[in-house]
Amino acid sequence: ELKVEQNPLFLSMQEGKNYTIYCNYSTTSDRLYWYRQDPGKSLESLFVLLSNGAVKQEGRLMASLDTKARLSTLHITAAVHDLSATYFCAVDEEYGNKLVFGAGTILRVKS
Amino acid sequence: EAEVAQSPRYKITEKSQAVAFWCDPISGHATLYWYRQILGQGPELLVQFQDESVVDDSQLPKDRFSAERLKGVDSTLKIQPAELGDSAMYLCASSPDLVYEQYFGPGTRLTVT
Structure with missing residues (x-):
């Protein structure tokens, strides 16, 4: 059974x-x-x-995937208040488009 | 821009009552998903349709939940009878086919009292 873990849960x-x-x-x-x-x-x-090694960037967010380590990262650069939200990663189980979600990371950016 | 539509957006019902949610996927999307998201948790897949056929309903509590997509377009999720633990956000998503990105609707927030 696929397990997806995010950390931290609150940031x-x-x-x-x-x-x-x-x-x-x-x-x-x-x-x-x-x-x-x-x-x-x-x-x-x-x-x-x-795919392994995939890296994508949009504004202050950059995501990467290392399939060998079974790890993805979401990097936040120079955080701004508007980025405050909950962020989820989700992994496709069995390539059938059945997504298993992590618990989410609550992000609060303080002025 | 095409979007997934859901109704109602909010529903308050009493324990033991029946409740139904409706979802209209993006036009042309063959695959439709229902998720349940309990407050503070990630969404959990309840049922997945490919056209009018159920692909996966292994996490659907079949003693009280039912889902249908009769003509392979819109879908209804029903709970009967509702229990307190069913209070959650019910999200519908669609994708062009089984291998494509899923697009989520606005959700239905259910409160069972």
Whole structure:
């Protein structure tokens, strides 16, 4: 059974600082997704990572995938308040588009 | 831009009552998913459809939950009877096929009292 673990579960940052969220998973998969969720809202797709070594960047966020280590990272550069949200990673189990989600990382960026 | 539609957005119901949620996927998307997200947790897949057929419903509590997608387009998720533990956000998602990115709808927030 696929397990997806995120850490930290809660992250309080100062504006302008850098930090990384980690996503570990337990079985082989080449497809990993990162989502953002604002309170009471649905999931917004951030990144789709489809191969080992994939790296994608959008604004202050950069995601990478190491399938051999079964690890993905979401790096935040020079955080701003608008990045405050909950971030989820999700891994495709059995290549059937059955996503298993991590517990989420609550990010709070303080001014 | 095409979006997944869900209704109602909010539903309050009493324990033991029946409740139903509706989802209209993005036009042309063959695969439809229902997820349940308990507050403070990640979404959990309940059921996956490919056209009108169920691909996976292994996590669907079949004693009280049912889902259908009769014509392979929109879908209904029903709970009967509702229990307190069913309070959650119910998310619908769709994708063009089994290998493509999923797009999520706005969700239905269910509160069971």
